[in-house]
Amino acid sequence: MANGILKGKKGIIFGALNDKSIAWQVSLKAHAEGAEFVLTNAPIAMRMGEINNLAATCGNAQIIPCDVSKDEDMQNLVTKSMEILGGKIDFVLHSVGMSMNIRKGKSYTELDYKFMHDTLDISAISFHRLMKTLYNDDAMKNEGSILALTYIAAQRVFPDYSEMADAKSLLESITRSFGYHFGKRNKVRVNTISQSPTVTTAGSGVKGFGTFVDYAEALSPLGNANAEECADYVISMFSDYTKKVTMQNLFHDGGFSFTGFSEDVFNVGK
Numbered sequence: 001m002a003n004g005i006l007k008g009k010k011g012i013i014f015g016a017l018n019d020k021s022i023a024w025q026v027s028l029k030a031h032a033e034g035a036e037f038v039l040t041n042a043p044i045a046m047r048m049g050e051i052n053n054l055a056a057t058c059g060n061a062q063i064i065p066c067d068v069s070k071d072e073d074m075q076n077l078v079t080k081s082m083e084i085l086g087g088k089i090d091f092v093l094h095s096v097g098m099s100m101n102i103r104k105g106k107s108y109t110e111l112d113y114k115f116m117h118d119t120l121d122i123s124a125i126s127f128h129r130l131m132k133t134l135y136n137d138d139a140m141k142n143e144g145s146i147l148a149l150t151y152i153a154a155q156r157v158f159p160d161y162s163e164m165a166d167a168k169s170l171l172e173s174i175t176r177s178f179g180y181h182f183g184k185r186n187k188v189r190v191n192t193i194s195q196s197p198t199v200t201t202a203g204s205g206v207k208g209f210g211t212f213v214d215y216a217e218a219l220s221p222l223g224n225a226n227a228e229e230c231a232d233y234v235i236s237m238f239s240d241y242t243k244k245v246t247m248q249n250l251f252h253d254g255g256f257s258f259t260g261f262s263e264d265v266f267n268v269g270k
């Protein structure tokens with residue numbers, strides 16, 4: 001289906017851990033659409049080595065390690081990306097999330113606050129850190145596009161999504177707040193895409209995730225959106241066809257967010 005809609009565009013893609021990752025699918029499609037980009041992930045994630053295979057498939061894309069909670073890593077990433085790509089950047093995907101409380105099985109009523117600080121920093125404040133670095137270095141091309149991925153637990157309660165709901169609320173707020181400044185100065189779009197539950201490493205860490213997926217599938221008139229379909233939407237948001245969409249939380253969930261009832265829900269788990 002590639003039409004070259006990102007031909008000549010340059011970007012940075014965070015968060016491709018393995019072929020299940022949403023960012024992995026975005027990378028494959030961005031390459032197919034003619035974009036050139038740098039891949040990045042946490043140094044610890046690099047050790048698994050799978051990102052090297054992705055880079056080779058994407059025209060030998062360069063990989064720059066970056067722990068999103070570190071200012072110096074973020075600065076290094078932006079500086080080096082501009083060197084590698086030969087100038088300013090057209091698009092950035094923030095596809096990063098981590099909750100130590102969820103990993104350790106701590107319920108929402110028993111949160112460890114050190115872990116919670118890390119969750120908010122890695123999953124939300126890092127989006128501000130990224131945009132601040134891009135903004136201060138004047139690294140974005142005019143009419144560029146910056147995206148992060150979020151989940152509907154920012155608006156509705158999904159008890160086992162725990163503190164990640166708070167992180168996603170903050171992420172969506174930062175999107176609007178920074179979107180104003182980037183829009184005013186550079187006509188850069190800043191948005192979040194609120195994606196269906198998707199079977200990935202991060203997604204599967206949430207308790208009862210399988211039931212979650214089945215429930216959402218049953219409630220959504222179009223069914224759940226998978227990682228590849230999410231990647232298609234991301235590509236359209238990086239393209240020149242969406243230049244006036246900004247400061248939005250865009251639901252990409254098969255209609256889940258606006259459906260109150262579906263008979264199919266009664267069959268989940270039967």
Ligand SMILES: NC(=O)c1ccc[n+]([C@@H]2O[C@H](COP(=O)([O-])OP(=O)(O)OC[C@H]3O[C@@H](n4cnc5c(N)ncnc54)[C@H](O)[C@@H]3O)[C@@H](O)[C@H]2O)c1
Pocket residue numbers: 014015016017018020021022023041042045066067068069094095096097098122149150151194195196197198199200201202203204
């Ligand atoms: N899978 C779902 O159901 C779902 C639904 C809606 C939104 N999302 C969001 O999509 C995004 C991508 O997640 P995914 O589902 O593709 O899972 P994933 O596990 O493949 O991706 C998460 C990424 O975050 C990276 N990361 C964690 N800590 C980091 C750090 N300190 N520095 C840099 N990178 C770090 C991981 O290495 C990994 O690549 C996340 O923001 C997630 O919350 C996922």
